[in-house]
Structure formats: C-alpha cells, structure tokens
Amino acid sequence: MTPDDFAARLRDAPLLLDGGLGTLLMAAGLAKGSAPERWNLERPDVIRQVHRSYVEAGSDLIHANTFGASPPKLAAGGLAGRCGEICARAVALAREAAAGAALVAGDLGPTGLLRPPLGTASVEQMRAAYAEQAAALAAAGADLLSIETQYDLQEALAAVQACKATGLPVIASLTCELKKRGAFTIMGDPLVPSLGALAQAGADAVGLNCSVTSPVMLDMARQALPALTVPLAVQPNAGQPRVTPEGVVYDADSEAFARDLLAMARAGARLLGGCCGTEPAFIRRIRELLDAPGALGSSHA
C-alpha cells in the first residue's frame, strides 16, 4: 500500500483497528515473562485465531504480533538474531487471518534502549534497530507500519525515519500521561508539539496509545486534533488493571469504551482501536456504533 492510498482510505471513512493482543495470549496460556513474539513460531494456531477474532469483530486493520520484535528487545527475551524470521512468520499469520478483509500492519514497539541519563544508547543505535525490523516487516509483505507506545520523542522520530525508508505508510503513536501541566511522555515530551514533530518527520498518521483509559484519551484527542495536519489514531486501554487476590482484572466496560471512541471519531480521530485489556467485544461494539446511520454527525456523513 502506498502512503497516498492510505491517505485516500482514511479520507473515505474511519479505520477500525484491533484491540489488545497480550491479554488474549495470556488467557490462552502464554507463560509469565515469556515473549509473545515466541508464539509466532511455537503457537501459530493461537496467534492466527486471535487475529481472526478481531477481523470477525470488524477490524479494518490488524497489527501483526511484532510489537517486541526489534533486535534489542528480542535479544533481551532470548531470541537474539531472529528478527527477520519472526517478522516474516508474524506477518504471514496476520495475513492468513485477515483473508483480504483487513489490512495488516507491522507493529514496532520501543526498543527498550535508553538514552542518557537513563541509559547509554544513542539515537543512532535506535534507528539501526528500527531499520532492521522495518525492513523485515516490509519484506514480509506488511501493508503499512505502526509504531506504538513511544515514550521518548527522539526514539519515536528515529523510528519514523527508519520506517519511512521502506516506502510504506507509517503510523506513529506516543504514550502520554496526564500531569498537572498537561499531557506528556514520561521523558517530558509535550503531547501536541510532539505529535506535530512526528508528522513533520513524515508520519502519515500520528496517534496515542496505552497508559490511559478512554475518557482521558478523549480529552487528549480533543487537545491534539485542532493542531494536527495528519490523521489521528487513538488506542486507549480498557481500564486500569486492578489486582485482586484472585488475579488481575481490567475494569472493562466495552459499552462506555465504545462510546468514548465514537466521541473521538466525531471530534475527528480517523483510526480507532484499543490497547491493553481490550478484546474483540470492544471492537465489535465500536463497529456497530460506527455503522449506525449518522454515526459521525452530519458534517462527516
């Protein structure tokens, strides 16, 4: 897919993304602390099934299981040197599950490398890691690339540059928290100017994902939208994970979540999905709301 095709597709209608992957894999028995990317090789049936559940729920785009498939991240999880193999397998599984009904995005999460003073990595090392993963995802046939959960603007910019070199459309999403002075990444990058910088660097869409629940992300989206020159993607968490003696529970209410997502779409967000704790039921409900007549109001109809 070319960036122009992607822009045209987003002008036509909002694009419904998928929801959380990790939560479903854990429910399917992914061992504690084990890299989800390992299951592309060891449990392809489960990965395919999770993707299919989102396609059946109405996702127009699904993310291949490659969030942690950058070379440094894989090395930390005992999978050094297997970026190409894992990205190829993951994209193939997503493609089979999509069966022509959904786009397949290669997913790129943070490398885990940290710049001074927190670590010793350079932006150049980060760029090299993203370049290897982006090339592997492009070679595997991904339709586009989705950079997610970025908490350091400099790392995110390096990721955009590396991904743009493949010629595929690129979505770049930051993860921000609400502080007294506004929304920032943990490194202190302010939300609105940072999204602008990502667009400036060539991202075809910019976004927000993880860290916050849908009501908070709705506020952030309303702040960001007036200043943006490219489409906005929103993927909030289902609810804060709450730990009970019995285990982890997400305070998940798919109806309230879907209504917040519809409100974001009405405010102008064009890519809608969920992050941690969201499941196919959430996506299905957003699909129903979006498909209802006049869902986006008269100005967007």
Added chain:
Amino acid sequence: MGQPEDILLELNKAVLAGDEAGARELAGRALGAGIAPLAAIDGGLVPGIGEAGRLWDEGEYFLPELVAAAQAMKAAMAVLQPALAVDGGRRGLGRVVIGTVEGDIHDIGKTLVGTLLAANGFEVFDEGADVPPSRFVARARHVDADLLCASALLTTTMSRQRDLVAAAREAGLRAKVCVGGAPVTQAWADAIGADGFADNAVAAVALARRLVGRDA
C-alpha cells in the same frame, strides 16, 4: 563564593540541575573549606534532591531530570563518603536489596528507586532484573538487609512479589519487603502481606526512611 553557606547553596543548585561534574567539584570544595561531610550532605545535597522530587511531583521535572539530579547527588556522595568514614560516623540509613522479579526484565523503575535510595544515604545492593525469590533471599541474608524491594512491571509477573514475601517469611529474614511497579497498588501489597508499597521513586524514599525508623 568562599563562604561555606555559598558552597552548599551552589551544591544544591548543581544537584537540582543534574550537573554531575559541578556537584563532584563542589563537594570537594566543601571539604576543602572545612565543612563536615555530614553537614555537606544535609545542607548541600538533601535539599537539592528534595526539590527535584517536588518538581517531579508537580510535573515540572520528568524522568531524565530526576535521574540526572540523582546521579549528580551520587557523584557528590562519592566524594563525601570517604571523608565520612574518616570522620568516624557512617551515616548509612540501612541496607537495601532491590531487584525486578523473576520473569520480568523491566528495570527502569527499579534502577531509579535504587539510585534515589543510594543518593539518600541507603546502601543499595541492586540485583538487576529477572531475580528469583531465592536470590533475593540469599542476598538479603548475606548483607543482613533492612529492606527488600521488588519491582514488577507486568500484571503477569506481579504474583512473583507474593512468592517473594512468602520466601522472605519462610527464611525468617528480618528485612521488610516493599513492592512497587506500574500495576502494583496498596491493595495488592496488603493482599500479599508486603510491609510497604510506594507508587513512585520519590515516595519509595519516604517509605524506606519510615520503615527503617528514620522518618525525617
């Protein structure tokens, strides 16, 4: 700025600004001016790192500024510590064994807490990430730790904190067990019988001081 109070003021500023070289140099100058090492710590480092923590709470400082301030404090401490030993009194607030639980490789938060604890006068033994309960316990016993701090960043690895509390109790350690990490809450800490919980690095220092009975 030959006056002792000027030097301490500059030292505080260097810590707050995360100026590692400046803090190291000013610590040396403080000793040269005849300031007692303990007075240099109390007057030149503690207010600076405290202000950095306050600015972080306020959303003025972020992780890089907070970590840089802690590192500047550590650099100054490295200069003051040998003088402290000569001076007779070791200020050590207590010994802390810290790590991220088994199965979890996230160590930013844990490292930040360890750095701040060290900067605030604790002797910190950082076991790194992916630490099994047996290693936590063995190290705590070896160093006669006052505190055992365990971080878990994943909802899937939190349960290892429960295992750690159980292992520490079974081993009869005197160390108090503290837990933290993104998904961890006070309710979870209570449920697993931990002695303390803090939801950020600044709060962790206050918690540690309280647990060793050195609440300032």
